[in-house]
Amino acid sequence: MADSFTPLDRDGMAARAARxxxxxxxxxxxxxxxxxxxxxxxDDREVILHSENGVIGAGPAPAPGQVNPYLVNAGTQPITLRxxxxxxxxxDSFAIARGGHLDLTVLGAFEVSxxxxxxxWARAAHEPVKQIGGAMDLAIGAKRLWVIMEHTTKDGAPRLxxxxxxxxxxxxxxxxxxxxxxxxxxxxxxxxxxxxIPGLSFEGLQARTEARLSRE
Amino acid sequence: MADSFTPLDRDGMAARAARxxxxxxxxxxxxxxxxxxxxxxxDDREVILHSENGVIGAGPAPAPGQVNPYLVNAGTQPITLRxxxxxxxxxDSFAIARGGHLDLTVLGAFEVSxxxxxxxWARAAHEPVKQIGGAMDLAIGAKRLWVIMEHTTKDGAPRLxxxxxxxxxxxxxxxxxxxxxxxxxxxxxxxxxxxxIPGLSFEGLQARTEARLSRE
Amino acid sequence: MIDKFVRSAAEALDGxxxxxxxxxxxxxxxxxxxxxxxxxxxxGAKDLVLVCNSGGRDGSPVARLLTLGRVRKLVxxxxxxxxxxxxxxxxxxxxxxxxxxGTLAERLRAAGAGIPAFYTPTAADTVLAEGRxxxxxxxxxxxxxxxxxxxxALIDAWQADRWGNLTYRDTQRNFNPVMAMAAPLTVxxxxxxxxxxxxxxxxxxxxxxxxxxxxxxxG
Amino acid sequence: MIDKFVRSAAEALDGxxxxxxxxxxxxxxxxxxxxxxxxxxxxGAKDLVLVCNSGGRDGSPVARLLTLGRVRKLVxxxxxxxxxxxxxxxxxxxxxxxxxxGTLAERLRAAGAGIPAFYTPTAADTVLAEGRxxxxxxxxxxxxxxxxxxxxALIDAWQADRWGNLTYRDTQRNFNPVMAMAAPLTVxxxxxxxxxxxxxxxxxxxxxxxxxxxxxxxG
Numbered sequence: 038m039a040d041s042f043t044p045l046d047r048d049g050m051a052a053r054a055a056r057x058x059x060x061x062x063x064x065x066x067x068x069x070x071x072x073x074x075x076x077x078x079x080d081d082r083e084v085i086l087h088s089e090n091g092v093i094g095a096g097p098a099p100a101p102g103q104v105n106p107y108l109v110n111a112g113t114q115p116i117t118l119r120x121x122x123x124x125x126x127x128x129d130s131f132a133i134a135r136g137g138h139l140d141l142t143v144l145g146a147f148e149v150s151x152x153x154x155x156x157x158w159a160r161a162a163h164e165p166v167k168q169i170g171g172a173m174d175l176a177i178g179a180k181r182l183w184v185i186m187e188h189t190t191k192d193g194a195p196r197l198x199x200x201x202x203x204x205x206x207x208x209x210x211x212x213x214x215x216x217x218x219x220x221x222x223x224x225x226x227x228x229x230x231x232x233x234i235p236g237l238s239f240e241g242l243q244a245r246t247e248a249r250l251s252r253e
Numbered sequence: 254m255a256d257s258f259t260p261l262d263r264d265g266m267a268a269r270a271a272r273x274x275x276x277x278x279x280x281x282x283x284x285x286x287x288x289x290x291x292x293x294x295x296d297d298r299e300v301i302l303h304s305e306n307g308v309i310g311a312g313p314a315p316a317p318g319q320v321n322p323y324l325v326n327a328g329t330q331p332i333t334l335r336x337x338x339x340x341x342x343x344x345d346s347f348a349i350a351r352g353g354h355l356d357l358t359v360l361g362a363f364e365v366s367x368x369x370x371x372x373x374w375a376r377a378a379h380e381p382v383k384q385i386g387g388a389m390d391l392a393i394g395a396k397r398l399w400v401i402m403e404h405t406t407k408d409g410a411p412r413l414x415x416x417x418x419x420x421x422x423x424x425x426x427x428x429x430x431x432x433x434x435x436x437x438x439x440x441x442x443x444x445x446x447x448x449x450i451p452g453l454s455f456e457g458l459q460a461r462t463e464a465r466l467s468r469e
Numbered sequence: 470m471i472d473k474f475v476r477s478a479a480e481a482l483d484g485x486x487x488x489x490x491x492x493x494x495x496x497x498x499x500x501x502x503x504x505x506x507x508x509x510x511x512x513g514a515k516d517l518v519l520v521c522n523s524g525g526r527d528g529s530p531v532a533r534l535l536t537l538g539r540v541r542k543l544v545x546x547x548x549x550x551x552x553x554x555x556x557x558x559x560x561x562x563x564x565x566x567x568x569x570x571g572t573l574a575e576r577l578r579a580a581g582a583g584i585p586a587f588y589t590p591t592a593a594d595t596v597l598a599e600g601r602x603x604x605x606x607x608x609x610x611x612x613x614x615x616x617x618x619x620x621x622a623l624i625d626a627w628q629a630d631r632w633g634n635l636t637y638r639d640t641q642r643n644f645n646p647v648m649a650m651a652a653p654l655t656v657x658x659x660x661x662x663x664x665x666x667x668x669x670x671x672x673x674x675x676x677x678x679x680x681x682x683x684x685x686x687x688g
Numbered sequence: 689m690i691d692k693f694v695r696s697a698a699e700a701l702d703g704x705x706x707x708x709x710x711x712x713x714x715x716x717x718x719x720x721x722x723x724x725x726x727x728x729x730x731x732g733a734k735d736l737v738l739v740c741n742s743g744g745r746d747g748s749p750v751a752r753l754l755t756l757g758r759v760r761k762l763v764x765x766x767x768x769x770x771x772x773x774x775x776x777x778x779x780x781x782x783x784x785x786x787x788x789x790g791t792l793a794e795r796l797r798a799a800g801a802g803i804p805a806f807y808t809p810t811a812a813d814t815v816l817a818e819g820r821x822x823x824x825x826x827x828x829x830x831x832x833x834x835x836x837x838x839x840x841a842l843i844d845a846w847q848a849d850r851w852g853n854l855t856y857r858d859t860q861r862n863f864n865p866v867m868a869m870a871a872p873l874t875v876x877x878x879x880x881x882x883x884x885x886x887x888x889x890x891x892x893x894x895x896x897x898x899x900x901x902x903x904x905x906x907g
Contacts (some may be wrong), residue, residue: 047806061471063678077593081472084630086677089789090715090862093676094799102643106718107858113716120666121632124858126893127799128582131790135583135810139654149747162815166774168766173816174790177809178583208813277690279897299690301851301897305570306496306643309895322499323639329497336885337851339892340639342646342674343496344578344801347571351591351802352869354897378596382555383567384547389597391570393590394802424594575803584794585825587806606804606834615825636890671855672891 042236044217050185052077053232054143054215062114063174065089065134067144068112070185074143085119087139089171091130094122111171134171142179144172145209146186148201151227151248152251153211155184156203176207186217188245195247197221197228218242229253230250258452260433266401268293269448270359270431272444274300281305281350281391283360284328286401290359301335303355305387307346308339327387350387351394358395360388362402362427367443367464369427371400372419392423404432404461411463413437413444434458437466445469473633473683474662478508481656481684485514485621488541492577492619492648493521493531500641502625502658504686506530509623510537518617520544520577522570522644524554535563536621544617545585546570568597572614574647580616581679587614592675619652626675626683630666633680634673642674649679690853692879692902697727700875700903704733704840707760711738711749711796711838712869719860721844721877723905727747728842729756739763739796739838741789741863754782761787763836765789765831783880787816791833793866799835800869800898806833838871845894845902848878853892861893868898877905 045053047070058064058242065087066072075097077083086095089111096117099105104115125133133139146157155176158169176182189195197214213231214221219242220232229251233242243250262438263286271293274280279301293314294300302311305327312333315321320331341349349355359363362373371392374385392398405411413430429447430437435458436448445467449458459466475481482505485491491509495501507530517615519540524547525531532553534540542564548554557563568576569591588611593603602613624645626635635657637645651654662685694700701724702851704710710728714720724750738759743766744750751772753759761783767773776782785796788810798806807830812822843864846857856864856874868874881904 039802043711075873083632085471087678088859090718090859091680092859093668093673105858107860109716109718109859113718118670118858121630121634121677122670123634123668123676124670124861125676127789128866131793132578132582132650133678135675135790135794135808137583138581138650157528165777165784166767166769166867168768169786169788169816170766171789173788173814177812178790185903204815205813299851303897304640306499306640308640309897310889310893321639323641325497325499325640329499333637334889337849337853337896338889339853339887339895340637340642340889341895342642343570343574343644344647347574348797348801348869349895349897351571351575351589352800353802354800354869381558381565382548382550384549385567385569385597386547387570389569389595390591393593394571420596421594575801579806582794583809585807585809585828585830586823587798588804590802590804604805609804611804638890642890671857671861671893674890 040237040241042234046235047073050215050217053220054183054185058141060084062140063087063138065139065142065179067172067175069145071143071145072112087133089130089134091125091127092122093125094119102246131174134174137178139179141181141183142175143183143185144175146184146197147203148196149211149214150198150201153209153223154201155182155206155211156201157206159204162204172206176210181212182210183213183215184211185215188218195245197211197246197248199248218245226251256453256457258450261450263289266431266433269436270399270401274357276300278356279303279354281355281358281395283388283391285361286362287359288326288328303349305346305350307341307343308338309341310335313421326347347387347390350390353394353396355395357397357399358391359399359401360391362400363419364412364414365427365430366414366417367409369439370417370425371398371422371423372417373422378420388422392426395429398426398428399431400427401431404434411461413462413464415464434461442467472631473677473680475682475684478504478684479512481505481682482508482512485509485512488516489514489620490518490520492622492652493519494624494644494648496522496528496640496643500625500637500643500645502623503530504654504658504684505623506534510534513603515539516541518542519542520617522546524548527553536539541583542566544568574644576614576617577647577651580618581647584616588612589614619648621654622648622652622657624649624655624657626657626659627663628663628668629657629663629683630663630668632665633660633677633683634656634668635675635680636668636672638673646675649675655680657683660682660687691850692896692899693850694901694903697723697903698731700724700901701727701731704728704731706733708733708839709737709739711841711871712738713843713867715741715859715862715864716904717748719844719856719862719864721842722749723849723877723903724842724875725753729753732757735760737763738762739836741765746772749808763783763787765792766821793863795833795836796866796870798878799837800866803835807831808833838867840873840875841867841871843868843874845876845878847882847887848876848902849882849887851884852876852896852902853887854878854894854899855887855891856893867892868894874899874900878902879906
């Protein structure tokens with residue numbers, strides 16, 4: 038009996054994660070889908086977005102024609118500021134990340150292991166062209182690390198793994214994963230499914246996952 | 254043949270040291286006579302005084318009735334600011350000291366050795382009541398460390414020593430000593446006398462000094 | 470709506486447990502949150518570890534906290550024999566650890582910045598290095614130092630908004646921004662309350678993300 | 689009278705020697721001192737070590753400095769294969785060291801703050817730790833990291849006075865205050881020149897004591 042379901046699109050994944058972010062949290066949103074999470078936090082819910090380049094209190098993208106060329110986020114995209122925002126320099130900004138002052142960091146990933154290992158910066162351990170950025174600092178420092186990613190690769194290969202096949206960004210750091218198919222917590226017993234999209238069975242989700250899944 | 258001379262008083266020592274501080278230097282003046290050096294730097298010579306509690310550009314003491322209770326120096330005495338001054342927090346202030354950004358630090362001392370060791374914080378190595386303050390950080394960090402002190406103790410015991418008898422603040426750090434009798438540089442060959450007060454002979458100075466002195 | 474203002478010193482100090490490590494900002498009386506310190510005396514927590522630049526002048530709230538026997542250990546940069554703190558120490562009634570001021574500031578900074586240890590040349594050639602780990606780095610003796618985190622930080626500010634963004638006046642700044650980052654519970658007393666947004670973003674010195682409670686103490 | 693203003697980019701970059709380590713602030717184009725970078729290209733120094741957050745977008749002055757073969761080694765936090773920097777690297781014409789952004793910022797800070805080494809958990813569990821000193825601190829693997837000082841720092845400011853006191857606008861700040869402290873020769877380009885004293889002391893972000901030369905580059 039085949040499952041009949043529609044995977045979440047990027048907006049759907051971002052919106053699903055945004056639902057779980059309470060007022061008052063200090064949050065760093067990584068580049069890609071994580072950045073879009075910001076678009077789904079209602080204006081009246083005061084969540085303070087941190088950006089590695091020294092913004093505490095980032096706001097949404099500016100209206101066309103309203104771009105301030107001095108104000109960008111960690112992806113160097115133009116942003117606005119929330120009322121109440123402040124700036125720090127790069128070392129202080131990473132003191133925030135490394136020092137445990139972020140309630141939450143949301144990053145993209147290639148793979149997450151059942152022990153919470155994160156791989157999101159390189160396809161091979163020793164390729165010369167590296168894109169590290171701030172991910173390693175963010176991953177080790179946050180009180181909670183969530184990942185947003187497609188449940189499988191375009192070719193259908195699973196990204197929720199027993200062990201990561203790609204080089205690690207950080208070990209045992211991921212607490213929760215939002216995919217286009219499900220929400221899963223990383224627990225001492227491995228991945229626990231918190232939520233599955235309508236029409237997809239637990240067995241159907243397991244079939245698309247390398248790691249062993251548990252029900253809540 | 255006895256020498257006939259008048260040792261410098263505190264103001265005289267402070268003024269003598271002030272003469273040697275050129276415009277543009279960033280200078281930390283320690284507690285005691287060193288603080289008074291600031292009184293002898295002419296207003297039109299722009300010397301930037303740093304204070305450990307986060308002042309860059311300290312000015313002289315305020316006129317009576319003009320005290321700002323939020324503005325003190327490292328000795329918690331009321332001060333004023335020079336135009337062009339700025340504030341930093343304590344960690345940044347000691348980043349300035351430790352990081353080599355002070356052209357000069359001037360400290361008081363109990364003793365200085367011929368190798369530039371400084372002893373200025375304790376009379377005995379393991380006495381429980383300690384007054385360390387910022388001296389150890391200042392001593393190891395400055396581009397130049399000068400000391401201002403009486404040439405001998407009240408009992409006539411020499412303070413320019415072969416080795417310090419008191420616990421060290423820093424090793425090999427002192428570059429120059431201003432006493433009430435002379436100005437001496439610390440060189441790889443020991444103390445070299447640069448200046449003696451009128452009426453005191455080189456031999457007379459040597460007689461009041463434990464370390465071996467050289468002439469320039 | 471985020472609103473960190475509390476209505477009383479009692480509310481500000483609520484829950485500080487016995488045995489807590491308290492980071493107390495200030496240099497002399499400047500930048501020291503006196504109302505919070507009075508509140509801590511009222512609140513009753515004991516067996517405290519107090520981290521503060523000095524043991525305080527006699528008769529000051531710091532000295533009072535010490536003489537009331539509420540502090541097990543004082544970490545500071547200097548202490549005078551002829552002071553309340555000095556007399557308690559010499560009478561064997563107070564444990565005291567005296568460390569260099571720059572090392573104190575940097576250990577607090579390390580606690581806030583997530584630096585698990587660092588080396589410094591400060592004090593490496595002194596008796597303070599006895600029995601400790603020393604390493605030659607680039608031809609220079611250096612001491613290994615560890616972070617000094619608090620359980621609670623008591624902070625004195627000039628302006629605060631409801632997010633807890635802070636400014637300081639003149640040398641009131643001193644240890645405040647560093648200590649504000651170095652404890653999971655950061656309690657502020659502020660001279661002035663301002664609207665959110667009244668502090669221009671370039672002029673926020675301590676971000677509200679480091680602040681948990683703010684008490685308005687005018688004048 | 690202290691006056692750090694210079695009249696031209698040539699004067700600003702005078703004396704930067706071949707082989708120098710150049711700290712170049714900026715995050716993307718924001719906060720990057722473009723006129724000084726053009727000046728460095730004109731000035732001719734080669735065999736440089738360039739420390740900069742990234743290899744720069746194609747066609748940018750950074751990429752131009754690289755493609756002119758003036759840089760021996762690039763220290764950065766990311767580099768794309770499909771970029772001038774990436775192509776030079778893959779062609780074996782550029783040495784590249786890629787390090788985590790927080791570690792870059794902290795190594796620069798350590799250089800400015802006189803911290804001879806520090807530990808960080810960042811990257812300790814990754815291939816970047818291979819062959820390097822790792823230490824368990826409080827149950828956590830940590831990597832030993834050393835300062836990253838420059839010979840010259842190129843800084844982009846919003847306002848400057850004749851002492852070299854600086855402010856920054858919005859995220860222009862980024863690496864600028866950290867790099868300004870990490871080199872013995874700090875050269876600034878500023879959008880605005882202000883009178884000494886025009887920047888309130890509480891609002892000075894980079895003190896003039898870290899600055900050697902300032903070039904006015906309006907608009």
